[in-house]
Amino acid sequence: MTDELTIQLMDTHAGGDVSRIVTGGIEPLPGATVREQMEYLRDDADGLRRLLLEEPYGIPEMSVDLIVPATDPRASAGYIIMEVMGYPIYSGSNTICTATALLESGVVPKQEGHQQFTLEAPAGLVKIDARVENGVVEAITCEGLPSYIDTYRASIDVPGIGDVTYSVAYSGGFYALVDATELGFDLTLDEESRLSACAHRIVEAIQAQRGFHHYTLGDVGPLPFLHFMGPVEAVTGGFYRSRSATYVHPGVICRSTTGTGTSARLALMHHEGRIEPGDRLETVSLRETGFIGEFTGTRQEGEQSVVENRITGKAYVLNRSDVVVNCADPMVDCTSLRHILSSAR
Incomplete structure (x- = not known):
């Protein structure tokens, strides 16, 4: 048995604000809606936010977006936003980064020209208009609340x-x-x-x-x-x-x-x-x-x-990586994290 587990990330930025998109390594969360899943993270699994925004893995200036399955059939995917202040129900820069990551990872198939799809944020459904030129996501337009x-x-x-x-x-x-x-x-x-x-x-x-x-x-x-x-x-x-x-x-x-x-x-x-x-x-x-x-x-x-x-x-992809979570590391607190990590023991 090992205390080493991994989380899959795609780091992105929009306007300089880094959004760490969590694409894998987290178990399905309880909740009938993305909003309820956000509330579960906030109340029972805040360790994921703190892990990726604090030393030694991150800094408070970053944001984290966890990709989850949409609970509304009209949406292609759901996402939960985490920041130093907690769990905002919506963020423009995080939405731009998340939409770009979904296109670049192939979760939402990329189409040349303009394409539209819908995401599910804790605030509700968000319409996305993506402009793709020569295979590059050049702009994301999203609804503001x-x-x-x-x-x-x-x-x-x-x-x-x-x-x-x-x-x-x-x-x-x-x-x-x-x-x-x-x-x-x-x-x-x-x-x-x-x-x-x-x-x-x-x-x-x-x-x-x-x-x-x-x-x-x-x-x-x-x-x-x-x-x-x-x-x-x-x-x-x-x-x-x-x-x-x-x-x-x-x-x-x-x-x-x-x-x-x-x-x-x-x-x-x-x-x-x-x-x-x-x-x-x-x-x-x-x-x-x-x-x-x-x-x-x-x-x-x-x-x-x-x-x-x-x-x-416009968002830019910075890297794709596996983050090794070593719960034996004295700088890592897995108390409110271990139970949502895939293959956690």
């Missing part, structure tokens, strides 16, 4: 910073949206550590003061995200560009601008009457990578008017 503004231009006193004006959007998670210029930032790479420290203080202050409730999901926990907004530049008619940076609590500045961060920006621009259906916003990261968000319309969900949107980006 219905997004809306929960709070507009509130003010909070943040220790060490002073009064900060912020808005809060929901776009798959609650985002504090702050003006980078008002806080003295140009959103360049050399500011990364200061951006993280500033965002940490703001998020801690907001969490200490209040919580947020989604109109159908209810209490979804403390505010996890902050998005720094640079000035919006009109590039051409209906196309805008803005430097941006997304922070994930605690302590992570994303390499990309994030899909949900871009969706949050579209919700704010709509709230302020600055965009119309069909308009697009390119968010540009500290590393000069970008996603393009398109505002496609609005709809009413109960008493809440929500923004419909799409996010487009």
